[in-house]
Amino acid sequence: MKHRTFMxxxxxxxxxxxxxxxxxxFSVFTQSxxxxxxxxxxxxxxxxxxGCKTEVSIxxxxxxxxxxxxxxxxxxxxxxxxNRNHLAFDEVxxxxxxxxxxxxxxxxxxxxxxxxxxxxxITYTFCVTPFVIIMGLFIAxxxxxxxxxxxxxxxxxxxxxxxxxxxxxxxxLFWMTDAEGIIGSxxxxxxxxxxxxxxxxxxxxxxxxxxxxxxxxxxxxxxVFYAGLQTVPEDTLEAAMIDGANRxxxxxxxxxxxxxxxxxxxxxxxxxxxxxxxxxxxGFSAQxxxxxxxxxxxxxxxxxxxxxxSSASATSxxxxxxxxxxxxxxxxxxxxxxxxxxx
Amino acid sequence: MNxxxxxxxxxxxxxxxxxxxxxxxxxxxxxxxxxxxxxxVEADFFSKVDWKYSIFGIKTLAETGYSFxxxxxxxxxxxxxxxxxxxxxxxxxxxxxxxxxxxxxLGGYALARSGYRYAFWLLMLALIFRAMPHIxxxxxxxxxxFQWNLWGHLPTTIIVMVAINQPFTLWMLHSFxxxxxxxxxxxxMVDGCTRFQAFWHVIIPVMWPGVITTGLFSFxxxxxxxxxxxxxxxxxxxxxxxxxxxxxxxxxVKGNIMFxxxxxxxxxxxxxxxxxxxxxxxxSGLTAGSVKG
Numbered sequence: 001m002k003h004r005t006f007m008x009x010x011x012x013x014x015x016x017x018x019x020x021x022x023x024x025x026f027s028v029f030t031q032s033x034x035x036x037x038x039x040x041x042x043x044x045x046x047x048x049x050x051g052c053k054t055e056v057s058i059x060x061x062x063x064x065x066x067x068x069x070x071x072x073x074x075x076x077x078x079x080x081x082x083n084r085n086h087l088a089f090d091e092v093x094x095x096x097x098x099x100x101x102x103x104x105x106x107x108x109x110x111x112x113x114x115x116x117x118x119x120x121x122i123t124y125t126f127c128v129t130p131f132v133i134i135m136g137l138f139i140a141x142x143x144x145x146x147x148x149x150x151x152x153x154x155x156x157x158x159x160x161x162x163x164x165x166x167x168x169x170x171x172x173l174f175w176m177t178d179a180e181g182i183i184g185s186x187x188x189x190x191x192x193x194x195x196x197x198x199x200x201x202x203x204x205x206x207x208x209x210x211x212x213x214x215x216x217x218x219x220x221x222x223x224v225f226y227a228g229l230q231t232v233p234e235d236t237l238e239a240a241m242i243d244g245a246n247r248x249x250x251x252x253x254x255x256x257x258x259x260x261x262x263x264x265x266x267x268x269x270x271x272x273x274x275x276x277x278x279x280x281x282x283g284f285s286a287q288x289x290x291x292x293x294x295x296x297x298x299x300x301x302x303x304x305x306x307x308x309x310s311s312a313s314a315t316s317x318x319x320x321x322x323x324x325x326x327x328x329x330x331x332x333x334x335x336x337x338x339x340x341x342x343x
Numbered sequence: 344m345n346x347x348x349x350x351x352x353x354x355x356x357x358x359x360x361x362x363x364x365x366x367x368x369x370x371x372x373x374x375x376x377x378x379x380x381x382x383x384v385e386a387d388f389f390s391k392v393d394w395k396y397s398i399f400g401i402k403t404l405a406e407t408g409y410s411f412x413x414x415x416x417x418x419x420x421x422x423x424x425x426x427x428x429x430x431x432x433x434x435x436x437x438x439x440x441x442x443x444x445x446x447x448x449l450g451g452y453a454l455a456r457s458g459y460r461y462a463f464w465l466l467m468l469a470l471i472f473r474a475m476p477h478i479x480x481x482x483x484x485x486x487x488x489f490q491w492n493l494w495g496h497l498p499t500t501i502i503v504m505v506a507i508n509q510p511f512t513l514w515m516l517h518s519f520x521x522x523x524x525x526x527x528x529x530x531x532m533v534d535g536c537t538r539f540q541a542f543w544h545v546i547i548p549v550m551w552p553g554v555i556t557t558g559l560f561s562f563x564x565x566x567x568x569x570x571x572x573x574x575x576x577x578x579x580x581x582x583x584x585x586x587x588x589x590x591x592x593x594x595x596v597k598g599n600i601m602f603x604x605x606x607x608x609x610x611x612x613x614x615x616x617x618x619x620x621x622x623x624x625x626x627s628g629l630t631a632g633s634v635k636g
Contacts (some may be wrong), residue, residue, distance in 0.1 A: 001456045001489030005538045010465070013509055020506030021472045024483025030485060050471055071490050135366075142363040147349065154363065156622055157371045163614050163625070164374075165567040168607050170593075172373045175380075175604070180389035182376065182397065215369065220629060224539065227630035276476035279569050282588065294478045294570075301482055301574055309486050316479035323474050338463055342588075 025320065032080055034073040034314035039063050073310065080314040088112045092293070117291040120206070120321075125274040125293065128213040132270055133263060135214065136221025141251070143222070144229050147269065155223070162219035170283025173212050205289040212280050217273070221266045226261040264333075273328050293319045358439030374611065381608040382411040385601050404427050415605030419590070423599075425606055427579075428586040431497065432566065435582055438501045439565040440558050443508045448554060450509075452542055456525070466517065469510035477507060477570045485574065495577030504571055512557055515628065519553030520546070556628035557620055565612070583610050 018305045040062035046055050082089045095108035107315060109115050123302045143154050160170060165207055176183045198204045232255055240250050278294035293315060300312035376397075380388040383403045390396035400410040407414065419425045454462045484503065488494040523546060531541040548556075573585040581589070587610065590603035606615075618625065 001452065001458065001538070003459075006453045006457050006459075006462075009453035010450045010541075011515060011537075013446040014465075016446065016502065016506040017472060017509050020484075020503050021480060021510075024480045025475070027483040027487060028479060031483070071486065087516070138362060139366050142359040142366075145356065145359050146363065152622070154367065155626065156618060157367050159618050159622065159625065160374060160615070161370050163563065163618050164611055165569070165584055165614075167567075167569045167588065168611060171587070171603070173378045173609055175388070175600075176373060176376060178389060185390075211432065218366075219370070223626055223629045227626065247351075272474040276478070278478060282569070285591075294476050296477045297482055298570070298574070301485060307485070309482070312482040316476075316482045319476055319479050323476065327471060327474055331471075334467065335471075341464075 002220050028313045028316045030070065031309050032317050033076060035074045035076040035080060035310045037063065037066050040066065075308065080310050084112065085311055086114050086314050088114065089210055113291070117213045117293050117296050120290050121275060121277060121292045123206070124213060124277050125208060125271060127210050128217065128274050129270045130219050131214045132217045133266055134148060135218050137225050139218065139222045140225035143226060147250060158219050158222055161215050162217065166216060167280035169216050170212055170280040173215070177208060193296055202289040205284070205286050208283060209280050209284060209286060209290055212284070213274065213277065224266055225259060228262045229255070232258050268330050275323060275326060293322070362523065366406060377604060378549065378608055381415055381604045382413065384412060387481060388601065388604065405636070415601040416609070418599060419602040419606045423602055425586060428581050428583045431580055432582040434497055435501055435504070436562055436565045439504045439508065440561045442501070442505045443512050443561045444554060444558055445506065447512035447516050447557065448547065448550070450513050452520050452546065454513065454517045455520035466514065469513050473510040480507065481571055481574050488575070494575065495580060497580050500572060500575045504565050504568060508561050509573065512561060514555060515557045515560065519550065552624070555625040559624055560628055588590065
C-alpha cells in the first residue's frame with residue numbers, strides 16, 4: 001500500500017489515540033511537577049474595645065486570580081514524587097536507619113500508602129495470573145471431553161463471570177460474602193464464630209479479592225485454551241500414542257507445547273489487566289485493608305471536596321513506569337520474533 | 344477424539360465431570376442467587392438467621408404480604424430515576440461502538456495491508472497504549488477538561504472511550520483483515536477501483552463477522568466501564584455503573600442496598616441476552632488474536 005493512502009486510512013484512528021492517550025501521558029507528567037497554589041493570605045489589624053490584634057484571612061479574589069492565571073499551580077519539580085504519599089524518601093531512610101531488622105523495616109515501609117498499594121497490586125497480579133492460567137487449562141480439558149451437546153450450554157455459563165461488569169461482579173460476590181449474606185453467615189456457622197467477618201480481617205480481604213479476580217478472569221483463559229485445544233493436530237496425538245505415550249505424557253509433551261504460545265498471550269493480557277486492579281476494591285469496599293495503585297489515584301481525584309491533581313499525577317507516572325517494567329520482556333520478545341521473521 | 348484407544352477410564356471421566364460441574368456452580372450460582380434475592384426485602388436477602396429466609400421470602404411475606412416484591416425495582420427505576428442512566432448508557436454505548444468501528448476498520452485495514460515496517464511499530468505502540476491503566480489517563484484529562492469546560496458532557500466521555508478502545512479494536516480488526524486474501528482487493532483495483540472503493544465495496548461486505556465480533560467487544564468495554572464514566576460525567580449525565588455505585592451510599596449518605604441489588608440485576612440482564620445470542624462471536628473474538636496469530 002502506498003504511504004499516502006496508508007496515512008489517510010490510519011489518520012483518524014491515530015489522531016484519537018494521540019489526542020487522548022499520548023497527550024494525556026504528557027499532561028500527567030506536567031501536572032505531577034506542579035502543586036496547588038497556596039491560598040493568598042491577608043493580614044488585617046482589627047481593633048476592638050479590648051485592643052488591637054492581627055487577623056489572618058484568605059483573600060478569595062487574589063486566590064482565584066492566581067488560580068486563573070496559572071491553573072497548573074506552582075512549579076514543584078520532583079518533590080511530589082518524594083513526599084510521604086509517594087516514594088517517601090525521607091521516611092524510608094529514617095525507617096532504614098532506625099529499624100533493628102529487615103522485618104521491622106518492612107513493617108514501617110508498608111505503613112506508607114504508596115508502598116502498601118504497590119505491595120497489594122503486585123501480590124494480586126502475580127497470585128491471580130498463574131491461578132487463572134492453570135484453572136482455565138483444566139476447565140478447558142474438562143469441557144473438551146464433554147459430549148458435544150453439553151459443550152454449548154457449558155461455554156455459555158462459563159462466559160458469564162467474565163462478561164459481567166467488574167464492579168457488578170464484585171458487588172454480587174460481596175453481598176454473598178457479607179457477614180449477613182449466604183456465604184458469610186454459613187462460614188460463621190461452620191467455624192462457630194459470630195464475629196468472623198471477611199471484611200474485617202486483612203488477609204481474608206486479600207484472599208477474597210483474589211478469589212474474585214480468579215473468578216472473573218478464568219473464563220477468558222478457559223475459552224482461549226479451549227479454542228487452542230480444537231486445533232491440536234490429531235495426527236501428532238495419534239503418533240504419540242503409537243509410540244506408547246500414556247495420557248499424561250500426551251498432554252505434557254504434545255498438547256502443552258502446542259498451546260504454549262497461547263499461555264504467553266494469556267499471561268500478557270492478564271498481567272496488563274490485573275495490574276490495573278481497581279473496581280473490586282470499590283465493589284468490596286475493601287479500601288481499609290487493601291488499596292491498589294489505581295485506587296489511590298481514584299481516591300486523590302475523587303476523595304472529597306478537593307482534588308489532588310499533582311498527587312494523582314505523580315502516582316500515575318509511577319504506575320506507568322510499573323507497567324513499563326511489565327511490558328519490557330514482552331516487547332523484547334516480539335521484537336526478536338519480528339526480526340527473525342523478516343531476516 | 345472418536346477412536347477407541349482414546350477412551351478414558353471411568354475414574355478420570357468422573358473427576359473431569361465433577362470438576363466442570365463444580366466450576367459451573369461457582370460461575371452461575373452467584374447470579375441466580377442475586378436474581379432471586381432482588382425480589383425480596385433486605386431482611387431476607389441479608390438474613391443472618393437462616394439462608395432459607397431468602398429462598399422462601401419469609402420476611403418479605405411479613406413485610407409486604409407477598410412472597411415476592413418489586414420494591415427494589417420500583418425504588419431504583421422510578422424513585423431514583425435509574426432510567427435516566429439507562430438512556431445515558433444507551434447513548435454512550437451506541438456512539439462508542441459506531442465510532443470505534445468506523446475508525447478501527449479503516450486503520451485495521453491499512454495496518455493489515457501496508458507491508459511496511461512502520462505498520463509493525465504502530466501495532467507495538469497500540470499494544471503499549473493498551474497496557475496503560477485507564478485511571479492514569481483519566482488523571483491526565485481532568486484538569487484540562489475542567490479548564491476548557493469539557494468536563495461532564497456525554498460527547499467528551501464518548502470520544503475518550505473511543506480512544507481508549509482504539510488499540511484493542513485495531514489489533515482485533517487487523518487480525519481479521521489478515522485472513523481476507525489480498526487478491527480480493529488487488530483484483531478490484533485492477534478492475535479500476537480506488538483503494539477506498541475496493542475497501543468499501545469488496546472487503547467490508549466479507550468482513551461483517553469480524554466487524555460484529557469487534558463491535559461486541561467495544562460494546563462490552565463501553566457498557567462495563569466504571570473508571571472513565573465515574574470521573575468524567577456529571578451527576579445528571581451519569582451512566583448505569585456509577586449510578587449503581589451511588590446507590591451504595593457513602594460515609595455521609597445512607598444508601599439503599601436493595602435498590603442497588605435491583606439495579607445490578609437490571610444492568611446484567613442485557614449482558615445475559617447478548618451472550619446468549621452472540622456466544623459464537625465472543626468466543627471467536629477472544630481467540631482471534633491468539634490462535635491465528
